[in-house]
Amino acid sequence: MQRSLILCLLMLVLATITAKAQFNDTTNYHLIFNGSGTANRAPEGNTYLLNNALRFEVKKKSVSLNATNSWVYGKSNGSVTNNDYSAAIDFNLYKAIPHAYYWGLANYNTSFSLKINNQLLAGAGIAYSILDRPNAYLNVSDGILYDLSDINTSDTTREVYNTYRNSLRLQFHFVIKDLITIDSGNFWQPSLLRSNDHIIRTTFGLGFKVTNWLALNSSFAYNKITRTKAENTLLTYGLKLEKYF
Template structure:
């Protein structure tokens, strides 16, 4: 999985911390085939007047007819500076990924850039970020086989969160990371979660995530459903 998710909880002046635990999955069984996917996510965020901190960790595991299809781990640490005070703000992050389905042995990213708040209301959050990241890792190239590599990438991301009547929440992001020096080396990911609150801290959810890496010629599409527990404090 490409790490780029973010805790999109809406803070106010009295709420400085946010915690999110989500467990979703899907299962299918016929006479000839059985398959399942489990997705577990943990997010934690701290928001101060000028600086905010956000960490996102996810693990996806799946099997199809007793053959492993997914064993993907992703971790993100992200910082935002002046995001609550200015429309134009600064960001920096570091990530680690390991993915069986995308043929990534390991991958590290670190970078920084600028972000723009398009909307920052309790019911609608829209922002875009643009920056430069350095990436190093080991993966199975579609032409060269397993190899170590390093590359500089442009990183563009659009994030959104829409709250309807304090009950239905639609949030997600679109990430595009092309290599600066190499053609046909692009990372693309999009993720959308629809959740319906049944309690203040508990929601039913359905999520769709799509990943594509041109360097390994691999992609995955995961649709899951389950529960989300979150709390502001």
Template sequence: MSKLKIIVSLITFLAHTMFAYAQFNDSTHHYIKYSTTGIVNKTNSANSFVLSNALRYSLKKNRTALNSNNSWVYGIQKKLVTNNDFNSTLDFNILHKDSSAFYYWGLLNYDISTSLNINSRIQSGLGVAYSFIDNNNWFVNLSTGFLYEHSNIQNTDDIKTQYSTTRLSARFRYRLALSSNIVLDGTHFYQPSLQYSNDYIIKSINTLTVKVRKWLGVTAAANYNKISYTNRENLIITFGFTAEDFF
């Protein structure tokens, strides 16, 4: 059995085990968040738009959590598709038995991206994380681990290439409540290949949300991605709405 199949099987088993255990317990907590943002530009000579949709669902029980994140970005400029980017991630967290700040994580991710020349990519991995601050106003978290990746891409010569690699994955997350109604949060990744020195991934997401209701906010988002292997990058700045609820 390949490394990829082993890691995927392990993560799938653990995720199903956690979900089955949590969904029948009264103390289980759920969180759902949906955001839709975009930009439309219309002139006499050309029209363009970018629409971004994201859905997050979290299920927590005591010292475990299961998270699902899905996003889709679609853009057109001068009647040409510039973005058709889909990402789906399933991950789990297990707190260390002697700490409320240190936890283990596992991840399974699938994405395709027209703008980054990714026909398909799957990543799976395991690692550890530590929350330096975690309160109502501040959240600061750093994680690291290893990912196994298999990709089908368009290389710099526009030729389809399939390749696999193992990556170090470093992630920095923060959340800052500037006031009771204004929240700034971000997630930043750096994922260099352990086999190829010129192969790395950079991903940065920042959002600023102003709440107009307890469950509804106006959001500005900046999303940056760079894939060195395909020599492609994108920067998307959008505005829209975010709805979220705990239950």
């Protein structure tokens, strides 16, 4: 697993360096860090959850490249509840019909709470923006992913398998009076080979802008993997830092 993590990190660094080398002066760069968590101290025990994500975006008129790393770690009464890491590279090509684009994705995941030892998702598809304004964005996308996974289907059974998935996503972003942001991303990824194998991921974020680079942020996330019979729900709040350059 450590080798896979190092490989993914190297892929992200190389992609970022390549993007910087290939894009010209009209390219926009966007760096975002979300640091959030929850904590509870009670006579019955202590619990805490840390949720951190770093995203780097490179965009020009015809293409964009994004690199993301996220890590969720939590404990309850001294026992680990979450140790979930994700690294992803994705790109968009804006050369289709108006308000539509092609996308490609490579994503590595490992998750204690969802019983995923290693998972690699890679694929491509097309997306269409129903709303496409700076303060109102609504987008739907669909595509095919190849899934190579090493999972625990029970406490004593470990399985390595592969499948193809349809990946359907609904995403929106709204800004209210330049002060409040509402974001959501929702994925349904059923296997094309097994009817009882699907992945559900949904996130919802609410932000309150403090300055041009700082916002107070709260987020809700729900994830379910039917093959491992595991799911998690994460509710966190914290800070969002972002910089355009």
